[in-house]
Amino acid sequence: MLQPLDKALFQNSFVEQMRGEASMDQSPRQVPGYHYSRVLPTPVADPQLLAWSEEVAAFLGLERPPERGPAVDALAGNLVTETMKPFAARYGGHQFGNWAGQLGDGRAMSLGELMATDGTPWEIQLKGAGPTPYSRRADGRAVLRSSVREFLCSEAMHHLGVPTTRALSLVRTGDEVVRDMFYDGNARPEPGAVVARVAPTFVRFGNFQILAAHGEKDNLQALADYVIRRYYPELGAPSPAVYVQWLEEVCRRTAVMIAHWQSVGFVHGVMNTDNMSILGLTIDYGPYGWLEPYDPDWTPNTTDFGGRRYAFGQQPRVALWNLMMLAQALIPLVEDVQTLRAALDQYVATLNETQHRLMLRKLGLTAQTAAEEDAALLGALPEALAEAEADMTLFFRHLSHATPSLISHPAIEEAVLQELLEAVSYMDAPEKHQKLRQWLGQYAARLRQETAAPEEIRAGMLAANPKYVLRNYLAQQAIEAAETGDLTLLNRLMLVLKTPFDEQPEHDELAAKRPDWAREKPGSATLSCSS
Numbered sequence: 001m002l003q004p005l006d007k008a009l010f011q012n013s014f015v016e017q018m019r020g021e022a023s024m025d026q027s028p029r030q031v032p033g034y035h036y037s038r039v040l041p042t043p044v045a046d047p048q049l050l051a052w053s054e055e056v057a058a059f060l061g062l063e064r065p066p067e068r069g070p071a072v073d074a075l076a077g078n079l080v081t082e083t084m085k086p087f088a089a090r091y092g093g094h095q096f097g098n099w100a101g102q103l104g105d106g107r108a109m110s111l112g113e114l115m116a117t118d119g120t121p122w123e124i125q126l127k128g129a130g131p132t133p134y135s136r137r138a139d140g141r142a143v144l145r146s147s148v149r150e151f152l153c154s155e156a157m158h159h160l161g162v163p164t165t166r167a168l169s170l171v172r173t174g175d176e177v178v179r180d181m182f183y184d185g186n187a188r189p190e191p192g193a194v195v196a197r198v199a200p201t202f203v204r205f206g207n208f209q210i211l212a213a214h215g216e217k218d219n220l221q222a223l224a225d226y227v228i229r230r231y232y233p234e235l236g237a238p239s240p241a242v243y244v245q246w247l248e249e250v251c252r253r254t255a256v257m258i259a260h261w262q263s264v265g266f267v268h269g270v271m272n273t274d275n276m277s278i279l280g281l282t283i284d285y286g287p288y289g290w291l292e293p294y295d296p297d298w299t300p301n302t303t304d305f306g307g308r309r310y311a312f313g314q315q316p317r318v319a320l321w322n323l324m325m326l327a328q329a330l331i332p333l334v335e336d337v338q339t340l341r342a343a344l345d346q347y348v349a350t351l352n353e354t355q356h357r358l359m360l361r362k363l364g365l366t367a368q369t370a371a372e373e374d375a376a377l378l379g380a381l382p383e384a385l386a387e388a389e390a391d392m393t394l395f396f397r398h399l400s401h402a403t404p405s406l407i408s409h410p411a412i413e414e415a416v417l418q419e420l421l422e423a424v425s426y427m428d429a430p431e432k433h434q435k436l437r438q439w440l441g442q443y444a445a446r447l448r449q450e451t452a453a454p455e456e457i458r459a460g461m462l463a464a465n466p467k468y469v470l471r472n473y474l475a476q477q478a479i480e481a482a483e484t485g486d487l488t489l490l491n492r493l494m495l496v497l498k499t500p501f502d503e504q505p506e507h508d509e510l511a512a513k514r515p516d517w518a519r520e521k522p523g524s525a526t527l528s529c530s531s
């Protein structure tokens with residue numbers, strides 16, 4: 001009956017191995033003593049498939065279902081088969097630096113695990129499928145706007161090579177959902193939606209924190225052992241020493257993720273500890289945004305007042321703070337707290353090394369002999385980009401194309417320089433270009449020390465610097481069209497963002513500098529905040 005979703009039998013080792021609350025009472029409440037609660041999705045009016053990720057589906061061994069029918073019902077939460085074991089996880093977290101107590105999956109439910117074509121189990125989770133014991137005062141629903149953003153961006157991030165959870169489907173529910181944080185301050189109904197997202201697991205730092213905060217040592221250990229045995233088997237049988245090695249590995253993976261964010265200009269916007277995956281995956285595509293004019297202080301989250309806690313330039317530091325909170329939660333499991341402190345060093349080491357390596361690649365620099373010069377060159381770039389308000393994506397892409405001419409002429413030609421600056425800068429004041437001009441001169445001189453052929457350098461840089469990212473205003477345009485039933489831009493973005501490093505000249509306009517109107521509009525960023 002349930003073609004094609006029942007092709008693989010749902011399993012769930014989390015449900016089998018963790019301590020769960022069997023009650024199906026979904027009224028919001030505290031759930032001490034448990035890792036998760038059994039729940040049932042709340043049916044919606046008229047589920048209709050709007051978007052489907054062919055790659056994720058192929059990987060899971062699924063086929064695209066018709067727009068309406070049993071499979072789409074299952075992806076909206078209207079159909080729960082006997083093999084599904086829907087549950088909502090209990091977690092806590094620090095939000096904006098303050099302990100928030102129990103949070104949990106307030107609008108997310110896992111249906112179970114599907115065995116992917118490579119033999120690994122992947123958890124399928126519905127976001128927006130109705131209330132759970134963790135919903136607090138909210139409705140358990142998601143609006144189409146935030147669901148389009150999550151669907152598009154998680155897939156775009158994957159294709160950019162950034163570790164992330166994935167999205168399988170986007171289903172419009174046929175119900176309306178009222179959100180009260182709309183940009184003009186008025187509550188109004190919006191179309192509702194459910195995203196089915198997938199990952200090996202959605203366990204977060206916060207799952208450990210809530211257990212530590214409540215002194216549930218047995219549950220804490222059971223969860224740590226489960227995660228290690230299942231997702232970090234190379235570490236061997238859990239023991240006090242292995243918990244430390246595991247934290248070190250979480251630090252390493254988190255550092256790799258953050259380095260990738262920084263290299264593509266992604267700003268998560270809400271890096272609370274409940275939004276930090278234990279696998280080092282980008283999770284929760286809420287008020288995220290992409291850096292357009294380069295600005296380390298920029299955050300898309302309009303509720304992150306003043307402090308700019310989650311601004312672009314703060315992300316590396318905040319991730320470390322979050323890891324410290326995880327380490328603190330693990331104290332009951334280890335013999336010597338100092339070993340946890342030492343494990344955190346892995347984060348800084350991996351972050352520095354990965355960021356440096358990714359940046360050298362973006363700049364096409366390989367010569368080992370120029371290490372000192374390169375460190376100075378890389379160090380000076382952020383300030384020069386910020387002063388010129390250079391579009392981060394366009395800068396690296398145009399630079400890639402310009403390398404052959406930068407290399408072949410002993411001095412940079414003014415025309416080349418001018419063209420580059422005009423193409424990437426949001427500032428027409430020439431004095432604001434001074435630092436970047438100077439930097440480009442130093443860069444060109446350094447580039448000439450490379451031994452590879454200019455065309456080869458250019459090709460390497462084009463493979464490291466995407467032409468297409470999910471610009472904030474493009475996501476907003478796709479949402480506005482989808483709300484009226486027009487999926488053209490959504491489909492086009494899905495297609496183009498699958499190969500973001502390819503030229504795809506027929507889609508040039510999707511790689512253009514942000515238009516002025518997009519700056520003035522009361523922000524795709526603001527719009528994204530209510531979810």
Ligand SMILES: Nc1ncnc2c1ncn2[C@@H]1O[C@H](COP(=O)(O)OP(=O)(O)OP(=O)(O)O)[C@@H](O)[C@H]1O
Nearest residue numbers: 103104105106107108135138139140141284285286
């Ligand atoms: N509409 C809602 N109904 C119920 N709970 C919600 C709703 N929106 C957010 N929450 C809960 O508030 C907390 C913080 O929300 P946040 O926006 O970080 O997460 P989210 O986008 O809902 O989910 P996730 O982190 O799973 O992607 C989480 O516990 C979340 O489940």
